[in-house]
Amino acid sequence: MWWRRPLALLFLLCLAGCGFRPLYGTGSAAADPAVMDELASVDVAPLANHQGQMIHNALLTDLTPHGEAEHPKYVLRVSLVVNDVQQAISTTYSATRDFLYYTINYYLYQGSTIVTAGSFSQTYSYDFLPDYYANVSTSDDLKRRASLAIADEIRNRLAAYFTKAAEVKKDAEAKKAGGK
Numbered sequence: 001m002w003w004r005r006p007l008a009l010l011f012l013l014c015l016a017g018c019g020f021r022p023l024y025g026t027g028s029a030a031a032d033p034a035v036m037d038e039l040a041s042v043d044v045a046p047l048a049n050h051q052g053q054m055i056h057n058a059l060l061t062d063l064t065p066h067g068e069a070e071h072p073k074y075v076l077r078v079s080l081v082v083n084d085v086q087q088a089i090s091t092t093y094s095a096t097r098d099f100l101y102y103t104i105n106y107y108l109y110q111g112s113t114i115v116t117a118g119s120f121s122q123t124y125s126y127d128f129l130p131d132y133y134a135n136v137s138t139s140d141d142l143k144r145r146a147s148l149a150i151a152d153e154i155r156n157r158l159a160a161y162f163t164k165a166a167e168v169k170k171d172a173e174a175k176k177a178g179g180k
Contacts, residue, residue, distance in 0.1 A: 038162040043072035058151030116161045
C-alpha cells in the first residue's frame with residue numbers, strides 16, 4: 001500500500017515530461033488565448049432543419065462567445081444525419097423507447113482547402129411515457145441536449161487541431177531558426 005503514492009508521483013512526472021496538456025480547465029489547451037482566437041475566427045455555415053439550427057446556434061455559442069468575427073479565416077461545414085428508431089416493443093406491440101442515432105461529419109475550410117475534417121456518432125434515447133405532452137417535451141429536451149453535446153465535441157476537436165497546428169508551426173520555426 002505504501003508504494004502507491006510514489007508510483008502516482010512518478011506517473012505525474014512522466015505526464016509532465018511528455019508535454020501533456022488537459023483539454024479542459026484553466027491551464028488547458030482549449031483555454032489557450034491563441035487557440036481561442038483561432039476558434040473565434042471560425043464562421044459556421046448554416047445547417048438544414050430545426051435540429052441543424054440548434055447545433056448551429058450551439059456552435060456559435062461555443063466557438064464565438066463574444067460575437068461572430070468580422071473577417072473569419074475559416075468556414076466550418078457540418079453535415080448531420082439523424083435516424084429515429086423506436087424500439088423496445090411492449091406486449092401490445094407499441095414502442096416503449098425511442099433511440100436517436102446521430103452521425104456527424106464536419107469540415108473546416110480555409111479558403112477552398114479543407115484543413116481538418118472528422119466524423120463521429122452519438123446515440124441518445126428516452127422512454128415513452130403515457131402522457132403525449134411528456135413525450136414531446138422529453139424529445140425536445142433530448143434534441144437540445146444532443147445539440148449542445150455535438151457542438152462541444154466539434155469545438156474540442158477543433159481546439160485539439162489548432163493546438164497541434166500551433167505546435168507544428170512552432171517546431172518548424174525553431175528548425176528554420178536553428179538551421180540558419
